[in-house]
Amino acid sequence: MRRPFAEFRRHASSRAFCYQLLVAGLALALVWLLVEQTGAELRTRGIRSGFAFLFEPAGFSIGESVLDFDAAQPYWRAFLVGVLNTLRVALAAIVLATVLGLCLGACSLTRNVLLRGLCRAYVEVFRNIPLLLQLLTWYFLLAEKLPSADAALNPLPGVFLSKSGLAFPWGGEVPAAGDFGIAGGGAVTPEFLALLLGLSGYGAAYLAEIVRAGILSVPRGQVDAAAALGMTPLQGLRAVVLPQALRLMIPPATNQFLNLTKNSSLAVAVGYPDLVSIANTSLNQTGQAAECISILMAVYLGLSLLTAAATGWYNRRQLRRGH
């Protein structure tokens, strides 16, 4: 009687297969149950569901956008504007954080005690305070310290910096003073600036550690060899040390870039209309929490996968070159 079962027990692979099948079945049943349950709940409570709302007019305007956006346009376009805004700030912050991180990482290895101490202090302070607090502090500082739009700073011809943001020549247009502040040309708002500063300042502290570890991983002999060849320390760093360190730095740096993109979701705290901000407003106006949140998650997931793919490609190319 018990023989088939004993046989089954002995057969590790078929047993494993059955277990897996069971797990998969249970997982599917769980998902089905949740979906079914939620649908029923929403229906009995008279709550609208579905993605049809995406094609209705949004009815709110967005302060800054890459695309032209008007309140009469549908929700999906508002979400698109949000995605583009998120991308814009994330990309700018990644570039800035990389530059800053490289400088900080290199500085924390110099002989200048003051400079080294300052870099270490920067890393320790900026890594250990929640980003949300940093963003708010940056924003309040910018809002407090910048001059008003009538008395905008004009460091370069055509470039204005004021409480209304940073205006610069763009697309053949030069900004000039208008009725309410500066008009014309390209412009970024103080919200964008605060977010950019906060994200890149925070990201740079992490990147600095990665850079430091990367450079330290290059054997001392390499530096000496570069010096023996008559290279200046800077040349040695650029031509000998960094290319070797880069290979070790790329995987953790990718992670940091991803984190930075995800951290841009805190934009709503300082009034920048990123994807989360748009989703929040839409959620409030339509009451369709499930739909808005799933769009949000899908977009971030997509961005993460894209970034991972891009750095993976770069990493492979770098490895090929190295050999």
Added chain:
Amino acid sequence: MASRRSALTAIGRQFRPLLDGWGNALATLAILVTACVLLPGVFEWSILRADWQPDAERCRALLGTGACWGVIVEKYPLILFGRYPFDQHWRPALACGLLLAALWLAGSGRLRVRPALALLSGALLGFLALLHGGGFGLPIVDSQLWGGLPLTLLLATGGMAGALPLGILLALGRRSRLPLLRSCCAFYIELVRGVPMISVLFVAAFLFPLFLPDRAGGSALWRVLPAIVGFAAAYLAEVVRGGLQSVPAGQGDAAAALGLSRWQCLRHVILPQALRAALPALVNTFIGLFKDVSLVTVVSLYELTGALTLALSGDAQWRAFYLEGYLFIGLIYWLGCLALSNFGRRLERRLQYSSRDC
């Protein structure tokens, strides 16, 4: 003459790292000048012109010129303990003290792993019991009312305590020989790591109650804590996987040759080495988690940041002094993170010694 000369050289040698080469000297000069420009303003605002009296009128006169630390003096019970019943504030204070003392003792290196774990779980239970009440004549306080520092500590320690075992399981699952289990774990890890924590909190706070029938969802705290555990576990899983990969394959073979079962091998040979290798990254993930806890304020849980909002935004007298409040809780977070990273460094050193022993 000679002695003066040598003294000068000695002083010069001290300054050489600062002034050696023109780039170096320039950097030093720039730092000093910036410090001279910035520091007096900060000093004037935060100390010279600051007011420590909890007096809203005097503070309003100072707005913009000096700090009003009086707002902390006036509001600290609300900021630190949130909406916890006012006359019971000694309970969260004691609970936090208990938990922090246990964490310190466990982290100080005076205890071995098992007693330390026992102490920590005991302290966590005591912490929960004190907050919740119900025995010894303590009135029960609903978890909806917990807030401020105890909530931050609970979410952070509870999140870490839950996420570590789950993360280890996920990491093992991702290296499993069963393809379905492997891909499920990988899918989960990549899914969670691909989305911001805010969206996971949204799901826990907004969507989960809709999935469940009336009131079955319970208090927001018990929905958000599992969300934090699930979120942190995905990150920890990758850290642990890195540790597992660093363990040479020969270790497993050797254990098998000694007749250890697969479980014994994992428990006594592979995992200790893997966790040791992953330790710095683990501590970093914990620090990240501790800071990320500040995000639960977006789903109406009033930990430190949220409690600050609660304390100030409804009170027209004190609303204007947010910056001081932010600085105050920023300091608390900073101290917490610093303690954690110190602990990590000490643990690393200790493990290095102990691995040299054997």
Added chain:
Amino acid sequence: MNIAGWKCCSALIAVLALTPLAAHAGKTLDLVRQQGRVACGVSTGLAGFSGVDSKGNWSGLDTDICRGIAAAVLGDPGKVKWLPLNSQQRFTALQAGEVDVLSRNTTWTLTRDASMGLHFTAITYYDGQGFMVPKQSKASSVKQLRNAEICVQSGTTTEKNLNDYFRAQGAKVRPVVFESFEASLKAFFSGRCQAYTTDVSSLVSIRDKEAPKPGDYVILPEVISKEPLGPAVRRGDDEWFAIVKWLVFALIEAEELGITQANADSLRSSPNPAVQRLLGSGDDSGRLLGLDREWALRAIKAVGNYGEIFERNLGSGSSLKLPRGSNALWTKGGLMYAPPVR
């Protein structure tokens, strides 16, 4: 996975599968009585409507409504469980049954009433959206704010009104949307935006308490929208809906009849049948609602009539000093009108 793991798993599945049976088992009133408290969703802090003082006590117009409900239903105004909710979370909290009543300065609109699984009960405050600008601003009317940057707090009807208004004028504005109240205020007062917009009820207090120099700011005369605020309840429970609605009406009716916190007990012997009915010494008005005779008496004794609630939290008795305006009784030129309690 070992046997214990499987057991856990199947137990979890069983629990999940059985939970639908437990849904909607009790009506809100039964649940409230059983748990001995009313779960009330309030705002995280809006001066005059709801807020915590330094001792952790709640006060405000919105919170007093909840106290009144607790007094009427449970006989004790203290039996309220407060849930401070942000604007994103308020509707889900109500939908999911985390709160029994949402009394959180929420505007009654068609979309909310028809598609979000809730019902607004009555209006406790007639508000409208106004604007504040710096005194030296070029704008003396809202119409002149075209193309201006305007600071707004997100998650409210304010954003949409702003847009509707300027679209009707054929103009555009640039909203700067903040999630938090304090960030939006800080931005405006530091000069980031040319105007600040929110409900008129908040504008005055913001100017007086928040501005570095209150005299430097003016509130523009136009009010661009109707913002009727009131408590909302979950759909599908008519009994509870009626209780909350009639509690608000009873408080308004009490003001009209001259019943106050102080004289409520003595007026029970009043010869006026309307007063008797409301205070439970005449016809039993509570029975029809599923409550007892003295439901309204207890609420009035706990929080006072509508006028007293207003004066205490928003009017002359508060630091906000708002005039009654539209919120005066209909007999005094306002809009507060309760259907007859009979």
